[in-house]
Amino acid sequence: MTYTPRPDRGAIVTYLNPNVFDPDVFPYGVITGPHVVDPETDRTWVPVLRPDRTMVVLDAANIVEVRPSHDSWAEPGPPS
Numbered sequence: 130m131t132y133t134p135r136p137d138r139g140a141i142v143t144y145l146n147p148n149v150f151d152p153d154v155f156p157y158g159v160i161t162g163p164h165v166v167d168p169e170t171d172r173t174w175v176p177v178l179r180p181d182r183t184m185v186v187l188d189a190a191n192i193v194e195v196r197p198s199h200d201s202w203a204e205p206g207p208p209s
Contacts, residue, residue, distance in 0.1 A: 135164045135173055135189060139198030142177060144191045155193065164189060 136142055143157045158177035161184070165174050173189040 136160050136175065136192070136195045137198070138162060141196040141198065142175075142187075142192050143194040144177070144187055145193055147188065147191055158185070159198075 138160050140160045141157060142160060143155050146154055146156055156179060158179040160175050161178045162176045166172070167174065174186050175189050175192075177185050177187045179185065
């Protein structure tokens, strides 16, 4: 079983972009609400507000880094 992060509201996350046509491979954003578990697939989804003010609902399995909400909005570096 793989670990799926469930970050709290306000956490800054970097994630693998599921859109293969988008040139931004590792976008980031802020979690804006609680996670939701799809009862059919048992996958966790989280709402993410991106810096361009767009909202995405992200499969939490794509999250590669989670930073606490008290960190600045400075763009994170590549995942380690």
